[in-house]
Amino acid sequence: MASISEWYAGKNVLITGATGFMGKVLVEKLLRSCPEVNALYILVRPKAGQSMSERVQDMMKSKLFDRVREDNPEFHQKIIPISSELTQPGLAISPEDVQTLTSCINIVFHCAATIRFDEPLKHALQLNVIATQQLLSLAQQMKHLQAFIHISTAYANCNRRHIDEVIYPPPVEPKKLIDSLEWMDDNIILDITPRLIGDRPNTYTYTKALAECVVQQESGKLNIGIIRPSIVGASWQEPFPGWIDNFNGPSGVFIAAGKGILRTMRASNDAVADLIPVDVVINLTLAAGWYTAVHRPKTALVYNCTTGGINPFHWGEIEHHVMSTFKRNPLEQAFRRPNANITSNYLINQYWILVSHKFPALLYDLFLRLTGQKPQMMRIFNRLHKAIGLLEYFSSQDWEWNSDNMNMLMSHLSAEDRKTFNFDVRQLNWPEYIENYCIGTKKYVLNEDMSDIPAARQHLRKLRNIRYTFNTVLLVFIWRVFIARSQMARNIWYFVVSLCFKFLSYFRASSTLTQ
Numbered sequence: 313m314a315s316i317s318e319w320y321a322g323k324n325v326l327i328t329g330a331t332g333f334m335g336k337v338l339v340e341k342l343l344r345s346c347p348e349v350n351a352l353y354i355l356v357r358p359k360a361g362q363s364m365s366e367r368v369q370d371m372m373k374s375k376l377f378d379r380v381r382e383d384n385p386e387f388h389q390k391i392i393p394i395s396s397e398l399t400q401p402g403l404a405i406s407p408e409d410v411q412t413l414t415s416c417i418n419i420v421f422h423c424a425a426t427i428r429f430d431e432p433l434k435h436a437l438q439l440n441v442i443a444t445q446q447l448l449s450l451a452q453q454m455k456h457l458q459a460f461i462h463i464s465t466a467y468a469n470c471n472r473r474h475i476d477e478v479i480y481p482p483p484v485e486p487k488k489l490i491d492s493l494e495w496m497d498d499n500i501i502l503d504i505t506p507r508l509i510g511d512r513p514n515t516y517t518y519t520k521a522l523a524e525c526v527v528q529q530e531s532g533k534l535n536i537g538i539i540r541p542s543i544v545g546a547s548w549q550e551p552f553p554g555w556i557d558n559f560n561g562p563s564g565v566f567i568a569a570g571k572g573i574l575r576t577m578r579a580s581n582d583a584v585a586d587l588i589p590v591d592v593v594i595n596l597t598l599a600a601g602w603y604t605a606v607h608r609p610k611t612a613l614v615y616n617c618t619t620g621g622i623n624p625f626h627w628g629e630i631e632h633h634v635m636s637t638f639k640r641n642p643l644e645q646a647f648r649r650p651n652a653n654i655t656s657n658y659l660i661n662q663y664w665i666l667v668s669h670k671f672p673a674l675l676y677d678l679f680l681r682l683t684g685q686k687p688q689m690m691r692i693f694n695r696l697h698k699a700i701g702l703l704e705y706f707s708s709q710d711w712e713w714n715s716d717n718m719n720m721l722m723s724h725l726s727a728e729d730r731k732t733f734n735f736d737v738r739q740l741n742w743p744e745y746i747e748n749y750c751i752g753t754k755k756y757v758l759n760e761d762m763s764d765i766p767a768a769r770q771h772l773r774k775l776r777n778i779r780y781t782f783n784t785v786l787l788v789f790i791w792r793v794f795i796a797r798s799q800m801a802r803n804i805w806y807f808v809v810s811l812c813f814k815f816l817s818y819f820r821a822s823s824t825l826t827q
């Protein structure tokens with residue numbers, strides 16, 4: 313049987329969400345490990361004043377593509393951007409492009425989605441569900457299509473504790489919801505959203521569950537695979553360790569902790585931190601594409617792509633390794649020395665928010681005002697609290713995912729494919745991974761230079777001295793207020809001093825006797 317890269321040789325691949333975090337890694341891996349692939353058609357929209365082609369040019373220039381560029385400087389010729397806005401009817405693809413896609417595509421990877429937890433329901437539905445529906449209709453017209461791979465999330469069914477590799481009944485019939493929301497006013501939708509999402513924490517997980525159902529309903533005669541990654545983090549090995557380019561999920565939390573801004577967060581020390589490296593997810597996705605096309609399973613196969621059941625690591629351990637990495641490799645211009653703690657206790661967390669977040673922010677903003685600058689720290693903390701508030705649901709509890717299909721897929725790979733498309737997370741060394749992850753946020757998200765680490769360490773020493781000075785001043789102040797003004801405090805103070813004196817005299821006398 314042909315190896316995975318042999319199978320991709322000569323194939324035309326359609327990718328949605330190719331400008332996103334996972335999409336980019338998918339494009340890079342395909343070009344690097346399947347160099348004979350014929351063409352990658354990517355659906356891209358213009359954004360933030362940049363045209364579609366400018367965005368694709370920028371993407372190809374990024375560091376992520378360094379290894380591909382080295383192997384094949386002409387790699388960009390294999391990337392064919394197609395203008396598309398997924399929220400528009402017909403995905404806003406021109407009739408000529410539809411013609412091209414339906415006549416040549418062999419495999420589709422659907423990565424595009426809105427992953428914002430606070431997305432209004434109507435928009436999340438439009439992108440995560442209706443766009444998926446439209447893409448499936450387009451796929452039905454593709455004459456040479458061999459597989460359709462949909463990227464879902466392991467948290468689509470996070471209202472269950474144990475999650476099997478099956479498509480669960482949807483919380484509501486997607487078509488009925490689409491029809492109802494079409495005529496409803498935005499304010500009414502906002503009001504009924506909590507009732508609709510029920511025991512799911514946000515519109516993201518809710519619409520991703522509906523999307524899985526749509527994939528099942530609209531699949532017709534297509535060969536379908538569904539990948540459900542848990543919390544996707546920086547790369548483990550490929551194209552180089554620690555690659556990450558966004559603030560999503562844990563990355564933003566790590567950065568905020570490394571900058572000394574985040575001091576406390578609600579999370580359970582003992583809960584499994586189900587992080588999965590992005591290269592693992594992409595290797596599994598490509599292998600699943602190959603398997604789906606070659607073996608044509610009778611029903612859509614779901615792959616839970618998680619680490620918790622295979623090689624568990626906990627939030628408490630993550631906290632320890634993140635802090636120790638950022639102490640050794642500090643971020644530039646930290647606000648305070650990194651010292652974040654997680655706790656599952658609501659009141660303790662609120663106390664530390666007050667003492668370690670709000671109070672320093674107030675002081676710093678006061679300092680900024682006094683020096684004629686614009687106060688900004690309180691605003692930053694408010695945004696941070698909103699973001700971590702949305703993540704706490706995932707860091708405070710455990711889920712169990714069945715991963716039989718992931719194991720089954722691995723057993724079908726040749727020894728060579730298992731190396732090239734490695735998704736065996738038993739080999740993952742967590743402390744090393746977390747260290748590379750944190751360094752990756754420094755290098756690739758914040759674009760900080762590793763050669764500036766001595767200066768960053770010097771800055772941390774300065775912050776430590778400021779803290780010591782501040783604590784000393786505070787102590788003297790307390791002395792003045794309480795000890796100097798109250799007779800009882802003075803008595804206690806004299807009692808403590810005389811006790812220390814007696815202890816010292818006793819210690820001196822006994823050490824003279826033993827000589």
Ligand SMILES: CCCCCCCCCCCCCCCC(=O)SCCNC(=O)CCNC(=O)[C@H](O)C(C)(C)COP(=O)(O)OP(=O)(O)OC[C@H]1O[C@@H](n2cnc3c(N)ncnc32)[C@H](O)[C@@H]1OP(=O)(O)O
Pocket residue numbers: 427428429430465466467542543544559560561562563564565566567568569577579627630631634635652654695698699700702703704706707
């Ligand atoms: C040591 C402790 C260990 C414990 C550690 C526990 C970790 C516990 C993780 C659980 C993780 C679950 C993950 C579920 C698994 C999925 O299924 S994955 C899907 C993951 N999705 C996400 O993570 C999306 C979550 N994010 C959101 O929903 C929205 O970004 C938020 C949080 C509501 C914020 O919205 P917003 O205030 O409108 O801000 P947003 O537009 O996103 O960003 C504004 C700007 O701030 C920047 N920014 C965002 N965050 C930051 C930041 N932290 N710092 C600096 N800048 C930032 C952005 O880059 C952006 O810059 P510009 O592009 O404007 O230049």
Ligand SMILES: NC(=O)C1=CN([C@@H]2O[C@H](COP(=O)(O)OP(=O)(O)OC[C@H]3O[C@@H](n4cnc5c(N)ncnc54)[C@H](OP(=O)(O)O)[C@@H]3O)[C@@H](O)[C@H]2O)C=CC1
Pocket residue numbers: 328329330331332333334335355356357359396397398399422423424425426427439463464465466520540541542543544545560561
């Ligand atoms: N990141 C994670 O931790 C996890 C992600 N997933 C799933 O993986 C997939 C990819 O996620 P990730 O790469 O992190 O997400 P990103 O937000 O990084 O990427 C989303 C992609 O979708 C595209 N997109 C969004 N809206 C539109 C639109 N209206 N028209 C055209 N394209 C659009 C974006 O394009 P543009 O650049 O133009 O905005 C971008 O390419 C998603 O399906 C997500 O649900 C699952 C589990 C965890």
